[in-house]
Amino acid sequence: MSNVVSFDAFDSVQQIGAHQMGLPRIVLEGQDDVKFFENWFRDMAHTVVFVEASEIGAGGGCTSVPTAVVHSRQTDNIPAIGIVDRDTLFRKKSWSLLFTHDEDAFRAVHSDEVFTASLWEVEAYLLRPDLLPDWVAIRSHTLPAPAALCEGALQAAVEECEALLDAAPAFAAAHAHRVRAEEGWGANLSHAELGSQCAHWFAEAVGGQGGVVAAVTALVVTVRANAPADLAQKLVYYLRYVDTKRLLMRLNSRLGMKGNAHWALKTLMARDGYKPQELLAVVSAHADAYGP
C-alpha cells in the first residue's frame, strides 16, 4: 500500500474521518446501545469504535446492522462486525430460535457479519442478580428502602420473568398479526391480570394467530422445563426469553422504583468493573483481529 492516499480516493468526509481514526467498527442498533458499550468497554476505546448502524449508510429496522456492516466492509473498507439483540429473532418471528434452550442451535444465528447476543436486549446485561439489592436500595421511592424489598429483588425479578413468559405467546401472536403492544402495556398488571388481559387481547385483536400461540406456548414450556433451579442462574437464563424493557417496567412498578432506574445499574456495573463477558469476547476478538 502507498504511504499516502489522496482524499480523492474516498467518497465522503465520513469515510476520510473513519480512515483517519483507523479503528475497526462494532456496529450497534441504536444510540443507547452505543452508550452502554462505550461505558462497559471504555478501556478499549483505542482499539475499536462503537457506531450506530444509521451512521453508516443504513436506515432503521432490524436489517440496519447487517446492512451497515456490509457497507462498512465493502464500501468504506473498514473492518466491522455487528452485534444485535436476541429480540431481532422476535422481530423476524423466528420463534423456535428465539425460544430455544439449546445453545448450539442458537449459535447458528450468528453470521460472519453479525453476532446475536444471547440475552433479549442490551439492557438485560445490566440485570446482574448480585446487583439487584443495591439497585433497589438506591433507586427505591422509599428511602431507606426496606431490607426485605432489597433482598427480595431477585425473587421478584424471577417472578416477573415468569409472568412475562406466560404472556410471551400473546406478544408473539400480536407481532405476527402486526398489532403493536404499547411499550408500557401491562407494566402495572399483576401476574394474574396480565394473563387474563392477554387472553382477552387474543380474542379481541389477535384472532387467527392460533398457530403462533400454540407454537410459542409449547416453546415456553420447554424453556421452563430447562430452567436452572438456582434463582440467580434462573434469572440470567430467563433474561434470554423475556422482553427486557417490559421486565424493567414491571420491576420498577413492583419494587417502587424511580423512573429509568436501570441506568443506575450501569453505574453499579462500572463501580464493580464488570463487563458482560459474552460481549467482551466479541469485541476483543474484533479488536485483536483488526485493531491497532
Next chain:
Amino acid sequence: MTSVLRPTRFNPLGLILADMGPLRGLTEIKLTDASGRPTNLYLIMGPNGAGKTTVLEAIHLAYSLLDGRNCASFGQDDLDRGNGGVQFDALVALDDGSRSRLHLLSIVLGDPGLLKRWTPDELALVDAAKQIILHFARAPGIGAIGRTQGCDSEAIAFAEAILERADDPPRTLFESANGYPTVLYFPSDRGIRRPPEVDRSITRPKGLGYRAAHRFDIDGTSWESSLDNLFVWFAWLADGREDLCRELVNQLVFRNGKTLGAIDRQRLLVPVEVNGAAHRLDQLSSGERQFVQFVVRVASHMTGSTLVLIDETEQHLHVVMRRRLINLIRQWAKDYEGVSFVMTSHQTESMRLLAPKIEEPGLVKGGCLVKPRFAAPHV
C-alpha cells in the same frame, strides 16, 4: 554573469520523497486537485509517527536551499547520508523583463536526483513550457551542498533572482504584489517566549526582509527575532503596520476582553491589556501565543506566492479557537490569491470544516491520509 529570471508567480504542485524518515520507498503527494489545479488548502492527516512532519520539513528544506548558494549539510539524515531524495515541483512564471513564461520547476535534493520526469501531456495540463531542474547535492570533493552541474539555465536564473532579492524589506502587511516565492513554516514547537531583557533596542527585525524560507518555531529566543521587536519596529516606522497588526490580533484572536495595546515605548514591548491590567505577550496561554504568532507572522512576511506550512494546526487550542483558526485560514486562502496552506492535523472536525469534498468559490481543496491502516475504497 548569470542572467536573472524574476518569478512573478509560484504555485506548488507536488512533492516526491524517496526514503525520507518514516516514509520509505517513493511517496508522491500531489498538491493539485483532480483537474490539475494547484490547491490553496491542503490537509495532511494520519497517525503519529506516520511522516506528516517529514512532508512539511521536506518542503521547507526545498525552499530554504534557495536562500543560499551553498550550505554545509541538508540537516536531514537521509539526505545527508545520500540515501534520501526530494523533488518539489512548482509552476513558476519567470519574467526576463520582456516576457513571462510558465515553467515546471523541480527543486531536487539529494543523491538520487530527479525522481520524476514530467511527460509532455502532464506539462501541457498545467500550461508549462518545459520542466526545469534545480538540483542540490553534495559536491564531490568539496563536501558542501550546492547546485549541481545538471541544473537548467532557467532554473539557475530563477535561483539567482531569489538571492538578488534577499533581505528586501516588505513595505506593507499582506504584501501580495511581490510574486517571489516564500514558505512560512510553523512547526509544532512554535510559540512565543520572553525575549532577553538586555538586548532591547529599536532594531531591524531579524528575518523581516525577503527570504524564500521562514521558520517560526519559538519567537523571542533573541530580541531581534522577537514579536515585541517586530511591533516596536513597525511603530518606529510609523507606517500604519503596527496599528494594523494589533487590530488583526484584537479582531481575530482576542474576543474575550483582552486587547493588544499600543507599544510601551519605555519598556519596548507590546502589552496585552485585560481587566485594567497588562501583561507580556509571552504570558498568554499556549494556544493564544500560537494564534497571535500565526496571525502576525503571516501578515508580516507573506508575498504574493506564499506557502504556509502548519504542523499540528490546532495544538493547544480550545474548540472555539480551533474553529476560528480554521475559518481564518479558509478566509485568507480566499482573500489572497497566490497564498496556499498545507496543514497537518489529527482533528476530524477540522477536516469537516475544511470540507474537502465541497466545491467553494476561491478555494481549491485537497488532502491526504498518511499511512492509513486500511486500504482506501478507490485506490
